Structure formats: C-alpha cells, structure tokens
Amino acid sequence: MSNAAPLRRNLVTPMTLVLAALTAIGFYFIALRLIYGLGAVTSLSPGYPWGIWVVFDIFIGTALGCGGFAMAILVYVFNGAAYHPLMRPALLGGVFGYTLGALAVFFDLGRWWQAYNFLLPWHWQPNSIMFEVGLCLLAYTVVVWIEFAPAILERFKWFALKRLLERWMFVFIALGILLPLMHQSSFGTVLLAMSTKLSPLWFTIWLPLLFVVSAILMGYSVVMLEAAVVTQSFRLPSEHALLSRLSRVVGWLTVAWLVVRWADLIGRGVVDLSFAGDVKASMFWIENALFVGAALVFVTPAGRASQRASFLAAAALLAAGILYRLDALMIGLTPVGNWTYFPSLPEIMVTVGIISFEILLYLVFIKTFPVLEGASHSDTAHA
C-alpha cells in the first residue's frame, strides 16, 4: 500500500541523548510543580494566570502539530494526491504535538486530580469555549493516533486489522479535518471573552478565522521544515519539487490571511495603535513583517526555486504564527493591576523538555515505523 519504510539508523545518537537529557530535566521540574505547587516553579501571577505552559504547549504546540490536518485538507479536499508521501510524517508530528500538549496542560491544571470532571456530563458547561476546545482536542488526539495507526500495524504485520481500519479510515480522515477546524478556530474564540483586556490590535470578531488559518499555515511550514531537515540530515532524496508546489499554495494562503487581518484593522480604525511605540506595537510589527516576508518568498517563482530561501521563509512563517499567538494571548494583554510576566527558568525547562520529548519520540518513530517514503531507497543504497 505505502512505500514508506523505517529508517535503518541507530536509535542512540548524540542528538537523541541530548534530547533525552532535556526531557528528563523537564520532568524533574514537573515533579517539583506537583509537590510544591505552581508558584514554586513558575512566574505565574493573578495578572498572568496563563504562562508559557498554556501558550506554548497548547496554543502553539498543537498548531505545530497541525501538519497532518493541513496536509489532509490539501490531499483530500483539494485532491492533491501527489502530496501523499508527506502525510505520514505530518501525522506523526500531530500525534506527538497533541499527545504531549494534552500531557503538559494536565500538569498545568491547578486542580489536576479533578481533571476527570471535564468528562462527566453533569459538569458540562456548553457555553464555555474551553469546554468545546478541550473535548475537540481530546477527540482529535485519539483520531490522529488512529490516522497514524496503519504505520504501526504495518510494522507489526497485523494486516487483517490494518485492512479493516483502512476500510473505515475515511471517517477518521474526515474527523481529522473537522476537529482541528473546530478547536483551532475556537482557540481564537477563547480570546473573544477578553474584550476588556486584549488590545484592539488583536481583539476582533475574526479571531477564530485568523487562528484556524494561521494554524494551517503553521502546519504547512512544519511539514516543509521537517521534510527539509529530515531529507538533509539522513541524506534521503530531496522532496523540494513537491515542496515548492506546496509553497505556492502556502504563499497565497498567507496573502489571504494578511488581507483579512489588515482589512479588519483598517475597517475598525485601530491601525494608529501600532504607532504607539510600546512593546505591543513593536511585537505587532515584527509579527507582520515575518508574515509578509514569508509570503513574498512563497508567491515569487524565484523564491520558491531557491531551497535556502524557501527554508528560511518556512521558518519565518512558523515564527510569525508563534508570535501571533504569543501576542494575542500574552503580550497584547493588559492585566488588571501592575503585573508583569517573564517565564522562570524551570518553567522554560519544562516547555523545552516537552518539545525535546516530542522530537525524541519523532526520531524514534521514524526509525522504528514505516513513516518516510524514500527511506527504503536509502536502505538499499547504504546497505
């Protein structure tokens, strides 16, 4: 069925050892948080009750895991069957982006031992955006594992189960597009309850649309970066031809995103706030410059042709999406009272640990399971 194969490389390398060490440090601080409380480990305050664990691990981390979702739109909605080789690695990114994001947020919960209340129908509060986001997110975490499951079943040669799963896979693929559309847009709706605190540079009724489309953009940029890094470092055949077709789509989608963003800003007459010369205004311009820079490379044929320019543009687009979320959730916010926030070192190390764990598991999986196409090629070449 698929031409993917496990990469025949050592599991233990200097890279994986460093990642494992960072993961261990992260979990050490999570243990401290559980024993001594959030205040002992984080810089959280009444003015900034959500720190980088929420913003990075969930709002940004799951958007980084949107590769599978973004590619599924291209492959199934727009019939881009040619992109199919990029599906499995993209889904694998989603598997860990979502699973570890859910794990991270669990430790961030102030009353984590009661987290199961979230699943008890008599506690449900359907007006809460958080409720909808949480359920969708948990559901998608299950769905993305199911979408990836054929790779695992192939590895263990459970072909009967694989055939059965693949017969019904279209349902999960559809859910795998619907659920992220729902919760990634609702991440924006979460902020619609912040009309009194969020700067008009970010607060708009278009937040849900801007959030879901930027998540798709981040998903594509992760797929591009991952393909470039993996093919380069494992000396696999380059996928640049396929990626440059993809980058044209991404370029025009970024342009469309910017048009909505700016039409709304101008329509509401709040552009003057971006000249206030404060931190919010500076971050606003950095964020927009990154979006525009990436779009310029991707919409011009010369930019797409250059492997280096495309790589940098994908990195810029990813940074833009990250910054947009950071701005909308934290920097654009004016809390009640004179509070400031900068993450503490243990807080940063937990997020670094979670991200390291994601990359570590990703590396282990592409070496254990059939994820990458072209991996079998290189096998024969190197064997």
Next chain:
Amino acid sequence: MREVDRRDFLTGAGLATATAVAPSEASAIARPPRERLPQAVGMLYDSMLCIGCKACVAACKAANDMPAEVPPALSAWNENTWDTPEDLSGRTLNVIKVYRNGTAEQKDREIDGFAVVKRHCLHCVDPSCVSVCPVAAMRKDPVTGVVTYDPDACIGCRYCVYACPFGVPQYDFNNPFGKIAKCQFCNHLQKQGKIPACCDVCPTGASLFGKVTDLSQEIERRLAAAPGSAYAFPRGRLGDDRPPNEAKIPIYVKAVYGEHEAGGTQVRYLAGIPFAKLGLPTVPSQSPASISEGLQHAIYQWLIAPLVAFVGLTYLVRCRTARNRHDDAPNT
C-alpha cells in the same frame, strides 16, 4: 509632570477611540445582554463613608475561614499574628486599598488627598467567569444572582482568572492543592438569613447590603441630596431597623461604578474621586461573555454546522480514497 500628563492623555484618547469602535463591531455578533434578576441582591460601597478601619477585612477572614496574610516585607516581625493583605489573593477575598496623592492631607480629594476603596467580587449580571468555566464550578444563583464557586468541580484551568474584567478570582499559586479564591457574598450566611460579614460589621454603613433595586434608589437619593445636608446613612441591610449613621452628604463624583461596567454588576460604588484613581478598572459596558458566546452559538447552534461539515467531508474523503485505492491497486 506636564509631559507625563500629555502622554497619559494621548494614550487615553487612543484607547477611548479604540474601545468606541470595537464594541459596535463586536455587538453585531453578540448575543442579547443578560437582564438583571428581579430579586438580585447586592452591595453599595460608599467610599466617602468608609473610614478604612478594615473591620470588614477581618470579618471576611473569620466568616470564610481564610488564613492571615503577611507580605514578605513584613514577615520579619509579623509572624502570622496580624493579617495585613495588600491586595486580593488566594488567601484574601476582600481588601481595603488606599489612594494617596502628594501630602495626602484631606480625605476624598484627588490632589494632595487620599481615599479608600474596597475590592472584591462585583457579582456581574453577565459574569465572564461563569461563561468561561468549562466545568460549571462558577455558577450564578438563579434567584439572588450571587456568583458562587465550587472547588470540588474546579479543575484549576484559571480561565476565570484570565477572563475576569475586574481582576477578581485568584488562584492560590503557593499551594500544591490550591483553589480559586473569590468573594461569594457570604452565600452560606445568606442561606441562614444573615447578611454578608463585611456589611454586617461595617460601623459607618459604607458597605451596605440590600436588593439591587432598593440600592439603586438609595444611590439616586444620595446623588440627588444637596451636599452638606444631613442624611441618615443606613447600616447593615437596607431597610433594617439598625440605627443609621447620621452624617452630612459629601460631594460625590456624579457617577455610579458597576451600573454599566461589563454589562452591569450587583455591587455598586460611590466615590469622591474618579473611580480609575481608586484602582477600579475602566471597563466598557458590553459584557465580554455576550461577544464570545454570541459567536460560539452562531457557529455551533444545535451542532448543525459541524454535522453538515462532517457529512460533507466524509463524502468527499470517501470519493477521494476510493479513487486513490484504484490508482494504487497495481502497487499493492
């Protein structure tokens, strides 16, 4: 000084235009604002009657079984014997704060004066915390409108802390088993027919308990009375037979904080200096919950849109995968 004033003015003007534009845009998608409950109870806090004795802070701690608070700066000599909270926190539901300017000679004067203010939950008519809570730990009493908190339901996501326009709910970050702390208007005492501890203990009637409709009339009477005229300020519960505080009508700022803020609140403030100087946040009248819920309900009404999308996507994916399988056939 003049420079600072000018900059303040400019940013203030910028914000004013921004907030003037934003709500009209947002109100297009907002659901209708919640109406105040007819039997809603509330509080009138009159900053000009308050003498800053903090009896209400002590009574609140006792009534709600909250621990004493000692800021780190005072911990050298104050070993938990003297409760000295500086702001709302995981251990303090009600606090008295002071505004000071210049020589601080005269009470309720903006320049070279001082003033006191009491901070706690305002019990919104359309509370953000109730709207955002995923597990219904925050609830609004359907009769009295008191906003209550259930620690056994709460998962500690702190969305209520993030969303409250008034900065009221506080998570106790220093406790590994911390919960949200927030004034519940002594709901447990109200159920016994008593009134909130802060209003009960207040010697001057600065904190006055009552039905919101009655309190609104009391506010109108105070604002309409001639400054300097004698006035019997009720104490405890409005309409009770407790002897009033006989005093003179002061010069009020002709505004009521809490009447319109965030869709209106059940706690109202009167003061002698601008509310912003007292540290009360400037909040537009559109309730934030009406905007987010308006959009959410528009998209998720009866789950029709997601279900239609699901059916459409399933059909689309089915067609595509069937064709792909056909294409792939020779490979397998």
